[in-house]
Amino acid sequence: MKISVVGTGYVGLVSGVCLADVGHEVVCIDNNAAKVEQINAGKSPIYEKGLDELLQKHIGTTLLASTDLSKAVVESDLTLIAVGTPFDGDLIDLQYVKQVSREIGTALKNKDGYHVVVVKSTVVPGTTDEVVLPLLEEHSGKKAGAGFGVGMNPEFLREGEAIGDFQNPDRIVLGGIDDATRAKLAEVYAPFPETDKVMVNNKTAEMIKYASNSLLATLISFSNEIGNLCSSIGGIDALDVMNGVHLDKRFSPILETGERIKPVMTTYLEAGCGFGGSCFPKDVKALIAHGVNVGEPMSLLKSVIDINKHQPMQVMDRLRKHFPELEGKKVAVLGLAFKPGTDDMRESPAIPIVNELVAAKAVVTAFDPVAQEEAQKIFTEGRVVYCDSIEQTVSGVDAILLLTRWPEFKALPEILKGQGASPLLVDGRRLLPKDCVETYEGIGI
Numbered sequence: 455m456k457i458s459v460v461g462t463g464y465v466g467l468v469s470g471v472c473l474a475d476v477g478h479e480v481v482c483i484d485n486n487a488a489k490v491e492q493i494n495a496g497k498s499p500i501y502e503k504g505l506d507e508l509l510q511k512h513i514g515t516t517l518l519a520s521t522d523l524s525k526a527v528v529e530s531d532l533t534l535i536a537v538g539t540p541f542d543g544d545l546i547d548l549q550y551v552k553q554v555s556r557e558i559g560t561a562l563k564n565k566d567g568y569h570v571v572v573v574k575s576t577v578v579p580g581t582t583d584e585v586v587l588p589l590l591e592e593h594s595g596k597k598a599g600a601g602f603g604v605g606m607n608p609e610f611l612r613e614g615e616a617i618g619d620f621q622n623p624d625r626i627v628l629g630g631i632d633d634a635t636r637a638k639l640a641e642v643y644a645p646f647p648e649t650d651k652v653m654v655n656n657k658t659a660e661m662i663k664y665a666s667n668s669l670l671a672t673l674i675s676f677s678n679e680i681g682n683l684c685s686s687i688g689g690i691d692a693l694d695v696m697n698g699v700h701l702d703k704r705f706s707p708i709l710e711t712g713e714r715i716k717p718v719m720t721t722y723l724e725a726g727c728g729f730g731g732s733c734f735p736k737d738v739k740a741l742i743a744h745g746v747n748v749g750e751p752m753s754l755l756k757s758v759i760d761i762n763k764h765q766p767m768q769v770m771d772r773l774r775k776h777f778p779e780l781e782g783k784k785v786a787v788l789g790l791a792f793k794p795g796t797d798d799m800r801e802s803p804a805i806p807i808v809n810e811l812v813a814a815k816a817v818v819t820a821f822d823p824v825a826q827e828e829a830q831k832i833f834t835e836g837r838v839v840y841c842d843s844i845e846q847t848v849s850g851v852d853a854i855l856l857l858t859r860w861p862e863f864k865a866l867p868e869i870l871k872g873q874g875a876s877p878l879l880v881d882g883r884r885l886l887p888k889d890c891v892e893t894y895e896g897i898g899i
């Protein structure tokens with residue numbers, strides 16, 4: 455099938471590359487000419503494991519990038535919209551979705567035959583039918599359901615695991631205004647015959663995405679609240695608690711073979727310094743705002759955000775327990791990205807923590823295996839000294855704050871031993887065993 459994908463961010467580019475990999479002919483569209491040029495040169499503008507290799511395999515043959523949206527729409531059978539949907543402080547910001555809908559609508563004027571337009575961006579329930587569809591009709595002069603179909607196909611990939619998640623999805627949600635739209639959309643995913651498909655209307659597809667992200671965010675804030683209580687009571691480790699909770703067969707089912715499905719860590723029940731990223735914070739806030747607009751106060755989700763807002767300061771509280779006065783103290787920050795496997799700094803818990811350290815006049819060294827370039831846009835040189843290795847970052851410091859679960863940081867105890875040093879370790883992600891250093895502080899302990 456000929457597919458055009460508008461937006462070449464995490465979702466658009468990964469979808470485009472993976473759809474080319476399963477045999478479709480794909481054109482990826484972006485209005486950022488520099489990104490388009492980079493993609494056509496076989497270099498991904500984002501850091502994502504395995505993406506460059508797959509891009510290089512298909513670019514120039516079944517995969518192309520372009521700034522020409524109109525040509526790509528006219529020459530394809532189906533268009534996926536994968537532009538950003540940020541939260542503007544009050545509501546979801548639909549400016550990019552609207553802009554692209556107008557442009558696709560205008561392009562459809564010149565197209566003979568049936569075309570399907572599918573929203574892949576995360577949008578609040580009602581957006582596809584009440585915002586995108588009318589703009590497409592207005593600008594194409596055609597009627598939805600006759601000249602073209604309108605669908606909604608939310609994406610569930612995680613950054614850092616994006617290629618694997620796209621290639622091996624848990625489920626595929628196919629929303630549409632009618633059966634013809636859903637049937638065309640299903641053709642896109644024909645190469646995934648084993649995966650469960652959920653055929654619904656557009657609003658339901660939109661809601662599945664928000665319910666999924668909101669549940670995962672709720673589990674994390676729940677775990678953080680329980681973890682904070684464990685710390686205050688004392689003598690309880692939240693890791694043991696969540697392990698005990700997770701062994702309930704309803705969470706870790708036992709198969710007929712007798713084998714228990716048990717995650718390595720208690721998935722989404724890991725207490726830590728809070729969730730970040732471009733999606734959980736903005737999606738939960740957007741759903742709350744949408745709920746309030748339709749008369750639903752969403753009090754549970756408001757608490758989820760409130761707990762998460764304060765969670766990074768749990769790390770600072772543990773640091774101040776040992777160093778009430780931080781001026782002149784040398785503090786190493788290990789991990790700046792919101793999670794491992796990505797250079798994404800959006801809403802990273804490291805941001806409020808580093809800002810607080812700098813405000814308290816601590817001397818801050820920092821290291822992240824891939825996010826340093828992004829971090830330098832946020833904390834300019836001079837406020838933070840960026841280092842090239844874990845060794846250099848922790849050398850001679852009073853305290854270490856571990857903020858991202860990069861596996862590389864497991865080497866820290868050995869490195870400290872080699873340096874003959876025993877600074878305080880505040881493990882904001884519970885990555886290391888609590889007896890790995892002389893003075894250990896962790897969330898949920």
Ligand SMILES: NC(=O)C1=CN([C@@H]2O[C@H](COP(=O)(O)OP(=O)(O)OC[C@H]3O[C@@H](n4cnc5c(N)ncnc54)[C@H](O)[C@@H]3O)[C@@H](O)[C@H]2O)C=CC1
Binds near residue numbers: 466486613732
């Ligand atoms: N990042 C993630 O892991 C996931 C994101 N999502 C959702 O997918 C959507 C996209 O997210 P990301 O890929 O992270 O966004 P992003 O911000 O990384 O990329 C969006 C791209 O759209 C382009 N763009 C904006 N306006 C345009 C226009 N008028 N014409 C052509 N291109 C335009 C931008 O230049 C940018 O390259 C959002 O709604 C997000 O919530 C869903 C699942 C996972």
Ligand SMILES: O=C(O)[C@H]1O[C@H](OP(=O)(O)OP(=O)(O)OC[C@H]2O[C@@H](n3ccc(=O)[nH]c3=O)[C@H](O)[C@@H]2O)[C@H](O)[C@@H](O)[C@@H]1O
Binds near residue numbers: 609670
């Ligand atoms: O809509 C989206 O954009 C995506 O949002 C999340 O994916 P992502 O933000 O990439 O990352 P996660 O691995 O879910 O982690 C999110 C944040 O939660 C934190 N987290 C995660 C799990 C946990 O137990 N505890 C915890 O604090 C992580 O450190 C990270 O900051 C969802 O997992 C994806 O399914 C979804 O598609």
